[in-house]
Amino acid sequence: MIGIRLAAILGRAAATLLLAVTIAFLLTRISGDPARAMLGDNATADQLSTMHAQLGLDRPLVAQYLSFIGDLARGDLGTSLRYGEANLDLIVDRSTYSVQLASVAIVIAVLLGVPLGVIAALREGGLVDRVASAAALLGQSIPLFWLGQMLVLLFAVNWGLLPAGQATGVSSLVLPAITLAMLPLAHIARLTRSGMSEVMRSAFVMAARARGLPSWRIVLVHALRSAALPVVTVVGLQLGVLISSAVAVELVFAWPGLGSLATEAVERRDFPLVQAVVVAGAAALVLINLTVDILYTVIDPRVRDGRS
């Protein structure tokens, strides 16, 4: 039973990835001429056609697409024009920084968001509840890169407590990770709160109470486990959002991750690298969602035992 479910999840992930990659391919071809974008408006016809030949843009779209997919299947993401290296190597190089930053941010968001949500749910309308919901709303309304700038201004420029940017050890992780954590933190706190307050009123929690289980056990073991399911999903989705918001945040903190690679590639008009980063980002996102789906199957007793 669980095998069939996992196979279906894998199949769907593969289909989504193929579609996402196809969309990325089509959009970067339809929206303009990459060669012109790279060479600028003053390029001669000769230069353009040389660049077309170099990038394989002179071939029919279908042929381009097929070789693009073929290369992808072999793990070949093309070669960067400016760095002269394989795009994949550049991406793998930089993504260690991105993974570092994203995972610290998510850990911060979960470690703060879940307890906040639980406390807010247990004391609905209380001080923690009100402060948490106000903070959640603020977290969703502030542009993260701007928050990052303001944090730099306070902690690095004014007080000199933390480095303003670049990856120079643990202390340089603090500000960008806190900045990135804000949005998932807000979502996780909100979701935990609504999940917990619903679960606490459910029949099985009342049954547990009737059996005389201590409150902490009911909250931490039974209710939280049930409320954790949507939180797992949202953590996955938030990692996706994180990939996007990291682009601007990395720029603010000069953090050498995938986001800065993308902005550098755009600035240097390195079209193959831009496309490779988009594809890599999509692949990462699909992989994250796949993990979430599988985790979901494992955590939820109803799904696990095929009782859904």
Add this chain to the structure above:
Amino acid sequence: MTSQPVSGRLRSRSAKLRAAPVGALAIPVVVIAIVAVTYPLLPLSDAGAQSLADGLRPPAWARGGSWAHPLGTDQLGRDVLARLAAGARLTLVIALLGTIASAIPGIMLGMLAGYKGGCVDAVISRLVDAQLALPYLLLAIGIQSVGGRSLTVLILVLALIGWAPFTRVVRAEVLSLRTRPFVLGLRCAGVSTPRLLMRHILPNIAGTVLVMATLQIGTVILAESALSFLGLGVVSPQISWGTMLAEGRDTLVHGWWVAAVPGAAISLLLLSTNLLGDALRTRFDPGNKEF
């Protein structure tokens, strides 16, 4: 509803609390909109006028500031308040156009998927998944690096980013409407599908769409400001709050207000639209209605 009487009472009370100030929540949005519309009539200095001698003057309340430039000046001596007012215009125009451009295809596809079901639904749902699987900012970077920088490309990118959430929500709504007696009755009466969708289904999902659109405006503004911040959005000399933020990046150390002011303005606008969206959701969500 399986909630207990006590919690039911609590819920309806908190619903009333939250639903009450819809009008009040809209005030910042309305004020910003009025400023955007009447901007040429306001007694402000020219947003584009440079005066290098007046560069990086702090805001009036800070040391060294004066009321000649209430919010200070940027590196080129341009009045930040004037630029803020001028930028409100393009920011709002982009937010509205971007939201409308993503809502229309999003709603259409969602209605089709929900109503037709089967094959059509499978294809559209897969597209939604694929779209949501693309990191939107990277995709936008990819498109704009090739398509160039113009308002049209920007709106198209914003539409591409924003259609999928509409489709998902509308599909779910239509799915539950499809089997309702009034829809079945209309179908039996031989009402054509397009007419049924446009005249009878659409009005029933209007509330949900309105809530979605209000919340989506925030997403669009954030996306625009992020793109402009990365240098991919609006082109100078046009001003949006996003481009102001990008300009402020270079003067962060010597002139914090250049970045702080537009960021605060964006946050205020977003806070207002998010609160408004939440309040509208409370009002339109049948689960929150008082009986």
